[in-house]
Amino acid sequence: MKAGSSVTVRPVQHVSGGLRLPGDKSISHRYAMLGSLAEGKSRFENYSTGADCASTLACMRQLGVKWERTDERANVIEIEGHGLSLSAPTNPLDCGNSGSTMRMLSGILAGQDFTSEMFGDESLSRRPMARIMKPLGEMGAKITAAEGERPPLRITGGHLKPIHYKMPVASAQVKSCLLFAGLFTDGETCVEEPLRTRDHGEVALRAFGAQISRDRNRVSIKGGQRLKAVEASIPGDISSAAFFLCAASLFPESNLVVDSLLLNPTRAVLLDVLTALGARVRMVQVEEQHGELVGTVALEAGPLGGVSLAGAQSAALIDEIPVLAAIAPYTRDGLVVHDARELRVKESDRIAAVAKNLRAMGAKVTEHEDGLTVPGRQQLHGTEIDSEHDHRIAMAFAVAALKAEGDTVIHGADAAQISFPEFFQMLEGMLER
Numbered sequence: 001m002k003a004g005s006s007v008t009v010r011p012v013q014h015v016s017g018g019l020r021l022p023g024d025k026s027i028s029h030r031y032a033m034l035g036s037l038a039e040g041k042s043r044f045e046n047y048s049t050g051a052d053c054a055s056t057l058a059c060m061r062q063l064g065v066k067w068e069r070t071d072e073r074a075n076v077i078e079i080e081g082h083g084l085s086l087s088a089p090t091n092p093l094d095c096g097n098s099g100s101t102m103r104m105l106s107g108i109l110a111g112q113d114f115t116s117e118m119f120g121d122e123s124l125s126r127r128p129m130a131r132i133m134k135p136l137g138e139m140g141a142k143i144t145a146a147e148g149e150r151p152p153l154r155i156t157g158g159h160l161k162p163i164h165y166k167m168p169v170a171s172a173q174v175k176s177c178l179l180f181a182g183l184f185t186d187g188e189t190c191v192e193e194p195l196r197t198r199d200h201g202e203v204a205l206r207a208f209g210a211q212i213s214r215d216r217n218r219v220s221i222k223g224g225q226r227l228k229a230v231e232a233s234i235p236g237d238i239s240s241a242a243f244f245l246c247a248a249s250l251f252p253e254s255n256l257v258v259d260s261l262l263l264n265p266t267r268a269v270l271l272d273v274l275t276a277l278g279a280r281v282r283m284v285q286v287e288e289q290h291g292e293l294v295g296t297v298a299l300e301a302g303p304l305g306g307v308s309l310a311g312a313q314s315a316a317l318i319d320e321i322p323v324l325a326a327i328a329p330y331t332r333d334g335l336v337v338h339d340a341r342e343l344r345v346k347e348s349d350r351i352a353a354v355a356k357n358l359r360a361m362g363a364k365v366t367e368h369e370d371g372l373t374v375p376g377r378q379q380l381h382g383t384e385i386d387s388e389h390d391h392r393i394a395m396a397f398a399v400a401a402l403k404a405e406g407d408t409v410i411h412g413a414d415a416a417q418i419s420f421p422e423f424f425q426m427l428e429g430m431l432e433r
């Protein structure tokens with residue numbers, strides 16, 4: 001393997017060792033936003049090292065929030081809370097590649113007494129924003145966007161009206177956006193989700209002192225609550241761990257231990273799927289930190305069968321499906337995915353990107369409108385892979401390459417910077433050839 005935008009991955013014998021990963025991306029975004037709105041100084045250890053979470057921090061600085069990185073090695077961020085009222089930015093806010101930044105920050109900007117603009121890179125500029133524009137509009141914010149309700153967004157905020165909103169798509173970003181907006185109302189905002197999505201918004205709001213209630217698929221928040229600063233260590237990102245867990249599952253000799261890992265049940269479905277596939281997965285030293293489950297995961301590989309994903313499971317695994325698809329050819333019975341239409345509007349069209357790159361490596365794949373079928377018992381061969389500037393595609397195919405015949409070149413490998421800049425270096429440290 002070598003650094004740079006193109007990385008060559010050679011086949012290996014097994015993937016073993018111990019790991020501790022940078023902080024979870026979903027939690028880091030939310031802590032940065034809520035720490036900005038809180039009263040007092042928050043301190044976060046193991047903040048995500050990805051460019052996406054840096055985009056959130058940069059936006060918060062433009063909104064008058066003072067923060068500093070006080071320890072580069074431990075990734076410590078200290079934020080001086082600004083309270084619920086932020087300062088008007090003098091320039092448009094750059095969200096980079098980060099849909100989470102744009103969608104969740106919209107909920108906060110909708111409650112501010114000023115007009116602000118947000119823009120993103122080419123990929124983010126193609127992503128749908130109607131999902132937040134509609135409910136925030138009902139709450140009273142004025143939001144305009146480019147054609148097709150795509151970024152850039154211009155938001156004129158103010159005091160908001162509480163709403164009861166039934167989300168048409170299962171999206172944790174939208175749920176968090178609306179719960180954050182709910183803080184700027186005089187009543188109770190209720191968000192109803194069609195399927196259970198990750199609950200870090202609710203858990204983080206509680207950690208910062210807000211009261212939230214849940215009744216089955218409905219989450220409610222009362223407006224006007226003040227947030228209190230938090231000191232926390234952010235658990236390791238399980239969506240980043242997914243690449244190592246899937247890689248280790250491919251080789252019978254592998255033995256992997258990941259500690260301080262996020263094990264929130266809305267995020268840890270991958271562990272159930274790997275177990276169902278045939279890996280031996282153990283969780284030890286599980287504890288709760290600020291409402292989030294954290295623990296150590298040990299994985300030993302075993303012969304891999306097959307699995308079908310649909311409904312709530314597909315929604316819960318939305319970020320892990322690319323890497324599951326990338327290891328599927330090496331299983332006995334393959335992978336079938338349905339109800340994952342959302343993958344088409346991620347950083348790339350991930351269904352198309354996975355199918356195209358698997359075919360380039362010699363696999364048979366059937367693409368569905370809402371997923372894909374990857375038969376098992378297929379040997380992949382090394383080739384040239386296009387990441388499509390999508391971090392999860394770059395890393396998923398580095399994993400597929402570990403068991404391929406011959407070398408694989410991943411073009412656009414630097415996309416990994418978005419969520420996991422250390423990925424290729426850490427992977428190199430775990431490989432046995």
Ligand code: S3P
Pocket residue numbers: 025026027100170171172173174198318319342
């Ligand atoms: C995220 C939710 C998911 C996920 C994204 C992060 C979050 O997106 O794909 O990587 O932190 O809430 P959707 O809310 O669009 O499903």
